[in-house]
Amino acid sequence: MYTTAFLDLPPFVRAGGTVRLPGSKSISNRVLLLAGLSEGVTAVHDLLDSDDTKVMLEALARLGCQLERQGEVLQVTGIGGRLRTREAQLFLGNAGTAMRPLTAALAVLAARQGGSFELSGVPRMHERPIGDLVDALRQLGCPVTDLGRAGYPPLRVGDGTERALDTATPIRVRGDVSSQFLTALLLALPLVTQDGPVTIQVEGELISKPYIDITLRLLERFGIAVQRDGYACFVIPQGSRYRSPGRIHVEGDASSASYFVAIGAIAGVDRPVRIEGVGLDSIQGDIRFVDAARAMGAQVEGGPGWLEVRRGAWPLKALTLDCNHIPDAAMTLAVMALYADGPCRLTGIASWRVKETDRIAAMAAELRRVGATVVDGADFIEVAPPKRWQAAALQTYDDHRMAMCGSLAAFNPLAANAGGGALPVRIVDPRCVGKTFPDYFEALFDLVTPSAGGVPVLAVDGPTASGKGTLAAELAHQLGYHLLDSGALYRATALAAQDAGISLEDEPALAELAARLELRFTGHQVFLAGRDITDPLRLESTGGMASRVSVHPAVRKALHALQLSFRRAPGLVADGRDMGTVVFPEADLKVFLTASADARAERRYKQLISKGNSANIDSLRADLQMRDERDKNRAVAPLKPAEDAMLLDNSHLSVEASVEKVLGWWQQRRPF
């Protein structure tokens, strides 16, 4: 997951390959609650691991459910409908699928068995309505106290005393703000069917109906057969009891699939985008997004558990659609509209206003930033593709779907009206995808081909001990970019030569060795042919050998291709001696870092001492001056600043100050 302040996506021109989807949020949280209320153990396979399921799991643990991970499987031991804890404060983040169903379940359990529970969330959750559900629970006789604004979380359910509930009178609930209120009642009311059936009557037109289908399907898996009259009246039979199915599998998330369906439709030109984990047999209503994508021109094939999407019509065909049945995936259509042959109009989306953010307002504002013409109203949005695309920093409003949708704007070079341009897209606060799809951007980068030269490079060159390694690593960390420590390649070659007994003067043998170096970088570790060489790589003696190895032109040539291969989306920070001059002469920013010999010798001295090595500052200074001379005067790629490099002398600068300086230069060169 990217936790950077922003993530810059290079322009993309193609997509293809396979993505394996994380589990469905809607299924995961329903299954967790049902398993938690059941008697006995449920083995849950392929559960979503994200912010929304974490808050549900934490709540269940607090309520006394046992949760045990066994590899990929989560074993949930439920409370069997009997409260183990009579009081708890539960924090439910921004997860509607946790807040609404837990409110209902705990309200009836607390009333029947005597308990009191407080449920709260992030500030936005306290702006998301829950009044219709609270009204329904109060009709039953459940005490519910507003702890903030009436009709919104935080809430307290139960007052610690046991009481009888009126389960004989049909419970009325409004369904036109969120279907989650009805889902919550359907999931919770089997708990109070001892004395007779419980009837729920929906008032007003129910929205997001397919989510009720998911609820009913899963209730069925847990032994509860709800009788119904369309979406207006539901009867939970007397004596209903949750019976764990023993094991249950969570499908991949159909709403998450929508981004990849869109990517296939936009950029699946040479090969398809294959989506695994969800298929045309899905129980999730958002699978119907496929119909909308087809109507826009996508070629979609599919079977159980898989979809394959290619570009069909291009540009995409403009669409007008009532999206009431696919509220989440509909957002993806709004962004696909950027690539359509005319304005697209999405209606029936009033519920967007009360989700993670006001999604109609947010979508309108962000699509306008890239150049689209947008008209929005209480329950619709109309998007006309940009006449002129603009590079944009897209705000995400702590809304995972705004971030994932925003990424689709990076295919702008393919737009009919792109005018040959290729613009990067900045996603502000990419971390918000953690709500349902923590590794969304990693999955995206696996599938896409950036435009030629589109992947940005920040080159940091400088002499030994100038602090460029530290600076480059921190820059890469803050930008979410890959890091090339080119010195490590020379060092590894030197170590490999030592292992193989090859002389450091034997240029042809060293070059051959360098060409087939089996190097792997994982986090802070480096492996050479499977051996961890992280520590030997850093030794002074290895540095000295590397300096000798690197004078050979044939070795430099052999490592060239390997270095270029580090340039992958979203971007690269390359650290070395000739990154800006030889390897990436077209780098977007070149920094040449220097520090006085005294400052560098002192830093190296402190570094060695702190690791418990002995060191002599005078010989360190002499040694690095000698290496400077050799690096500056070697025939091939000598150490010197590129003509267009920014010089940074950090003799008297802290690491933070250097990083800030370079990031400032970087921002100036970005088009946002």
Ligand SMILES: O=C(O)C1=C[C@@H](OP(=O)(O)O)[C@@H](O)[C@H](O)C1
């Ligand atoms: O029940 C569910 O799992 C959901 C129902 C939908 O909400 P609304 O019913 O509020 O539209 C949907 O937007 C949400 O992401 C998940």
Ligand SMILES: C=C(OP(=O)(O)O)C(=O)O
């Ligand atoms: C509306 C959404 O979430 P929630 O389950 O919190 O309602 C969503 O995931 O788009």
